[in-house]
Structures are given as structure tokens and as C-alpha cells.
Amino acid sequence: MTREPPATNEGWYALHDFRTIDWDAWRDAPEREREAALDAGVSFLRDRVDVTDAEDGSSAVFSMLGHKADLLVIHFRPTMADLDTAERAFEETAFAEYTDQTNSYVSVTEVGGYTNEEMTKEPSEIEDTGLARYAESKLYPEIPDSEFVCFYPMDKRRAPGENWYDLPFDERADMMDTHGEIGKTYAGQVSQVITGSIGFDDYEWGVDLFSNDATNIKDLLYELRFDESSSKYAEFGPFYFGRQFPPEDLPAFMAGEAVPAEEDDGASGHPHGEGDHAHGEGGHHGESESHHGHGGGEGGHHHGESGGDRDSDDDAGSIRGELEDLDIYAGQPHGEDVYAMVLYSEADPDELFEEVDGLRGNFDHYDTHVKTAVYEASGRDRSAVVSIWETQSAADTAGGFLADLPGIVARAGEESGFGTMGMFYTVKPEHREDFVEKFETVGGLLADMDGHLETDLLANREDENDMFIASQWESKDDAMSFFRSDAFSDTVDWGRDVLADRPRHVFLA
Template identity: 65%
Template sequence: MDRRTPPQTEEGWYVLHDFRSIDWDAWRDAPERRRSQAIDEGIEYLAAAERLEDADAGDSATFSVLGHKADLLILHLRPTLADIDALERQFEHTAFAEFTERADSYVSVTEVSGYLSQEYFEEDSEVEETGIKRYIESRLEPEIPDAEFCSFYPMDKRRGPDHNWYELPFDERAEFLSNHGEIGKEYAGRVTQIISGSIGLDDFEWGVTLFSDDPTDVKELLYEMRFDPSSSRFAEFGRFLSARRFPAENLGAYLAGEPVPQNGAADAHGHPHGRSEGGQGHGSSGHSHGDGDSHGSDGDSDGGPHSGDSDVRSELEEAGIYAGKPHGEDVHAVVLYSAADPDELFEEVEGLRANFDHYDTHVKTAVYEPSEAGSSGGDGETGVVSLWETDRAANTAAGFLADLPEVVRQAGDDTEDSWGTMGMFYTVKSEHRDDFTDTFGDVAALLADMDGHRKTDLLVNRENEDDMFIASRWDSRGDAMEFFRSDAFSETVEFGRDVLADRPRHVFLA
């Protein structure tokens, strides 16, 4: 008998969709003192969950459910089922819980499978050297998007006499899912998903939660996917529940029938979603020098790729070099390098960019090619840079960008013992373009003779030759600091004030 081998899976955080109905008659009849206590304790519970007072990692959010199926959705993600179990029981101890009944619930766990990346499950795989590893980690430990609208539904794959998903060979299933995913890519930046497996945990096989600022984007996505064979032949769906997110502190307004805008939901979290600043999900912040230079660290041999940022700033400031602001003026960058033909790469990027432009937090996405001015020890790879206003949006984009052809690495993912800097983003006055590239050639020649310097590349925006960035790699942070303290670097900064149209932006690497 031919037995199908299931694809490998890896699980991440557990997920609870807790749907609650409110006893409105009891609420209207309750004395003001009791209602006030219920609101206070309800807000305290919801806000504490969002601040992760009960766990070291995870996320929580509160939604107003539309229609008759429920009134509230409390969505929790936590590392263990014990965390989820405790949260359920803690809610029941609040005065607010007395006015609610559980209308429905769904228990699941975030997962990725071999359909997404077989290489991820192979020993000695090089997947860590590309952006796909970070994308997979973001699927296993997701953040709840700040989008206003949420749609949840459970689903199965059919096992009927005519269409049985589990009887198909792996390659056929993988092709179906790949084509299905291509539809999703067209909605990048408009719709974000959390996929969680529930075989053995709940009634269906998966739970799908979609987030968007525009509900019609979710409608259009699902409508288009209905015509894809992965859905039309092989998918069975449970009921759909739609909801709007609101800040926990607006619970009183919600119960009073007042408008509960989503605005402020991001601030209500009060925590970085279980990730430290500069940790998983975004790179360490950069350091700007004067008006003529801006670098983002993408590696640190002293403590991993995202450590030591505050020390770097202190060292630079002590040397009289402006070290940039850690927060407030920043953009978040995804930077990947590809060995693909630049024309082919640009065509792929153009398609993604058209979808990214639907997202308000998208700043720009561009292809940068090695400058004819040359490099110092560089390898001539083409760079793809995508800038976003938030690290969350940048990380979502990174998953799509990782599928670009022949991606060899993502800045910030380097595992070698070295330290990198990235100068972003030089907008050169057109009349000084040749002066800038000539000066880069002089500096590159100087760098080639410096101890600890490995390579430096100047890359130029394919669509705007006045837009450039510089990427360097050193044996250690100390070697790079020697250059930053040198007279040659000071002279370069002074030169930059005359030839650059704008001050380079301070950058986080996503």
C-alpha cells in the first residue's frame, strides 16, 4: 500500500480566539457601582494581557464582533498552552466576566510546514543565510497587526471520494499551495494573515485570521481565492466571524454604545510584543555622522547581529561624531542581495512594489546595482532595499521579498564573525554626482589598505542615479571605529555636506 508521507511541520505560539456574548439585559439592569467595577476590572485584565504581564512573550488584542455570533473577541497568543489556560481562568475572576457568556472559541498553534520551505527542515541547510528564516520565525511568533478589521474562519482540506487532498502526491499539493500563495502576494501590504494548525486541538484542521484596514480587501482576496483549485476543489470552511479592533481602555465606551475607533490600539499595547528593542524582528539601529553619513549596523562580532548599539552610539559621541537618534526619525529597512540578472530582478520587484504602495507605511522599494565607480573587495551583488515606517510592516514585506530570485543573503542575517555598516541613503545633488563617485573611489582605495576591512560597495538606485547607498564589512567593530575616527572619514563628512541634497536617514534593519 502506497502511504503518503506528511510534510514536516514546526509549531510556534498557541492561539486562543475567545468569543464572548454580553448579557445586555443584565448589564442594563445592573447598578452603576457594579457596572463601574466590571469596566475597571475588564480594562485591567485586557490591558494587562496586552502588556504581557502574565508571560515573557506573545500578544493579545480586543475586538468588537460584528453580527449576532458574538459581541467580543479576545485574541491571545502565548508560548505555551499553560499560558492560555491561565488567561482563560483569570478572565473568569473579573467582575466583567459575570456579564458575559462564551459564544465560541478556537484553540490552535501557529505553524509552518515543508510546503513553505523544505530546506528549513533539512540539517546543514543554508536557509539561515537568506530572509526566509526571519519570515518563518515571524509566522511562528507573529505580532497581531494594528489593522482595524479582523476576519476569522476555520477550514479543512477535503477528504471526499472525488477530491481527497491527502491522496495527492507532495509535489502536486506543493504546486497547488504555491499558486494559491501567488494570489496572496498580490495583496501584500493590504492583508496580513496568521495561520494556525488545530488538528487534535479543535474541530477543524486550521484557523485563519486575516487583518486589514479595509474590509473589502479581505473580501476581494477571499473571493479571488475561491476560484483557485486549492480552494474550489479541496477546501471546506467553517463559519466566518468579523470584528473591529479597539483599545482596551475603550471598553467603557464600547459597552455604552459609543463609537470605539481603532486609533490608539498600537499604543495600548505598552510593550514591544515580546521582543526586545533590536531583537528578533528588526535589526539594530544605525548611527549617523554629521550631515554627510548614516550607517546601520548589520552585524556585531561581540554579541550577535543586534547587540551593542548603545555602546556604539556612546563611542561615536565621545569622538565628537553625531550618533543619530535611536527612535523618532527612523525608517525600517529590509535589505537583500541577489545574484539574479538585474533586469529579471527589477521586474519581480516592480510587481511587489505595486502591491506595497497600497500600504500607508510603505516608504519605497528599489533595486540598487553596483556602481561603475567600483568597490573595494566587493562581490558586485545587486541590492534590493525596502523602506517602511514600522518594523512590523517591514518584516511582513521581508517574507515576500525573500521569494525574489537568487537571494543570497539578507543584511542582518550574516553569521560570519564580522561587523557591517550600511550608509543610507545618499541623495546626491545631480551636478555633484561625478564628484561623489570619484570621492568614493578614493575612499575605497584607502579602505582597501586598512586593517580589518573586508569590502565596501557603492550601489546606485536603478531608477534614480542620484540615490545611492554604501555597504561595508569589517573584521570587528573596533576596526570600523578606527575608520570613523580617522581624518579621512572627517574629511568625507565635510565633503558630504556640500554634495548631498538631503541628510541621510537614520535606519533600522528589519
């Protein structure tokens, strides 16, 4: 009996080009020839990472550990012809003369319809905005800036009594759903790209896992081995493990020096940054099932309360200490171990809420998601999107999606010299009008204070008693002058009777 295959949709084609270095030939080559080879190698790799050779795509370079390969170059491109050209163009460089292609893998990015048939459509045809963005990130991936990569090919088993392809569709779908739930627990820690390779290479799928912590990859794969879809039905090929570095560090790599090369500003060993800025739900491998969530944000969207800069962290700690001395709680909202981001949008509130609601449904698949809501200000032509997460990396990843919401004009803190103090309040329903009147009184006092730019009172459109005050200041000293004032102290004392929960005061930028 013929079993029902899941529908799939394909995106960019992928080439994993594994190279070993002929170290004897390299050492014996004249210095002039080595320099020419390095110039050619850096130029080729930089052009591919910058995608000057095609209309779109993504490439990255990795130093591989162990004996299987020395270098790995990963290319994602819109067409097979693009990959073919890239592979042959490298062979034309002087640097290629000192390398051998010991292995390669050809495949295509793929999403499947085991749990959601919508995933098999083109992203532009998917009505759910969050699902559409997720599908797009899977089909057209940006290689994340993460330090580590793990690549391996895999098959589904065809042994007697353990033949994946003999199972009914619903049974396969249930196992893939359970398999994906494990991956979700690593959101913000491990990013993945799944590619299909039936007819293209020796295995059926290729899996790339990216992380800034090598043990996260090991822990994820270890946990997945106990899942039935892996323990009973998966066959794995060789595993390759490496570290990403920028093309400009090829001379350091060939000289046996540390890569990525140390920078003058004391940057860490990561090639471009600290966070895992990508798809965030590693571990959904095998037939590209369609669990979706907050993954897929492009690198560099550092929205949120806690940045990676040490001076900023120290400054935030100093501010919290001063607020605590004033008996003002200054942790992150909803606890000390969560992270908030705020983005402002001038889009129609109903349209904005509809899109945020779609994203939130995807975010809720992840245990690290605490809350995402739209707050509206009376008399203002913009709304605030507030998203709260248990880890900074998850918040940063979600920021990639939120930054693409309609009408986004800024994130908290971009409009002022110092930043934004976010004040979250849960008001007792019977005192809501009293709270609004008190805010208007305090707002009048703020308008006359040095360094004050603006302060807005916004209400959660789904819960009018959930209030958010965003106050922007030119400097830290200006903001702290307000919190030291008698007016603020009196307001805090007054609020004890009208608030249903302890207020949280958070520096959002």
C-alpha cells in the first residue's frame, strides 16, 4: 500500500564545500606565492559572504576541528547554477591549488507540511503573518553569526519492522510533532537550517546547527537521540564541527593563529557578535516539519533591556542600585531573569494588533516567552509593542520579527540621549480612572523638569488595567532627579492603595 508523503516547499540551494589544506605544499611555497594565494582566497571568500555573485543568498567560512576537513564554506543561493559557478570559481583561485575537496554536500532548503499544510505554500501566499515569516526564514536563511556550526547528513530508516516510509501519515506527523517540542526548549540557544537532498546527494537531509555554546549543540542532539523518531527511525552520517571566522582572517588561519583574530576593542572570539540571532528552534530535523516560533530573525536586532556592552551593563547595575536605595524596585518586569523590548509603530492599531497576535501565537510555542502585547496611548498616533522573554538571546531573536511589523518607527531609547524608563503597573479596576488622573498630574510636573523629553501612558488593548509608562530623558542624571523628587515619592506612596501588584521600573535602552 502506498503511503501518503508530506507536501514540501523548497527555497535556496545549498552547497557545503569541505576542504583540506596541503600543508606540505603550503610550507614549501615561496612567500610571494603564498601571499598571492591568500589575496585570492580572501577576495573570493569576501565576495561570496557579501553575495556579489548572485541576486541573493548567504555564505560563511568555518575552521573545522578534527581530521575530516580543515575548511568549510557554506553557500545558500537561489539556483543550482549559482552553486555550480561558486564551486568552479573557487577552483580557479591560486589559493585552491593548496586545497583538496575531501567532501561536499548538495541540497536545498525545505519545509514540510506534517503539522501545517500552510507551510508548503510560498510565504507570500500564507495569510498568517508570523507563519509566513517563519517559512521565509527556513526557505531563505541567513547564516547566523554564531561561533560554532555542526553539520551532519541523515536518513530515515527502512529496516524490517522499523521502516519510516511504511508508517501511516498521522503516526509520522505525531512523532515529528514530539520531536519538534524538544527542539523548542533550545530556542535562542541553537539555530538550525534543514535541507533536503533526495536525488542530490547520498543522504536524504542535511542538518546545520549553529550556537555560541558548543555544549548546547551536544545537549540538544543527546536529548533528541531518546526521541522515538530518532532512536528508532533515524540513520546518521558523519558529523562535522567547526568555528566561524571572517574571510579577512584567512591569513591568520593559515598561519596557525587564533581565528577570529583578536580585535583592538577587546571583542570576543565570535566572528560578528555575541547572540544567536537566528531561527532559534534547533532540533527539528528529518523531513523538515513545520513547527514555527520566534526563530528566523536576522542578526543584529538588539532590541531589549540588556545589551552586550559591559559599560552599559555596569551603568544599568548602578542605576538599579540607586533606585533600590530609594526603595524603588528596578528589576526587569515580571522578575529578575526576564528581558523586555519595546518598539513603537505608527501603523493602524487594528492592523498592528492582528500581526502581533499572529506572531504571539508562534512565540507561545516557546517556554522562554513570557508576554507580548500592544499598548496604546490616548491621543497619540503610535502604539508600543512590548515583548518579554526569559533570555536575552530569545528576545533578540524575536526582535528580528518584531522589527518587521508595519509602521515601526523606533525602539525604546533611540529617540533620546539617555534612554527610556519603562514603568509597568497593574491597576485595581476600581481605581483605573484615579490612576489616569494621577498620571496627568505627574505629567504636568514632568513637563517642567530639566532633561525630560516626553512621557506617555499606554494601556494594554487586551487589558485596560495593565498600564505601561514610557518616559524618555536626555541623561541619567535628569531621570534620577525625578526619581529622587518628593513628587515621585508621594506618587509611590499613593500607588500602594490603587495597584494590584508591585510596580516594575525598567531601563529599556
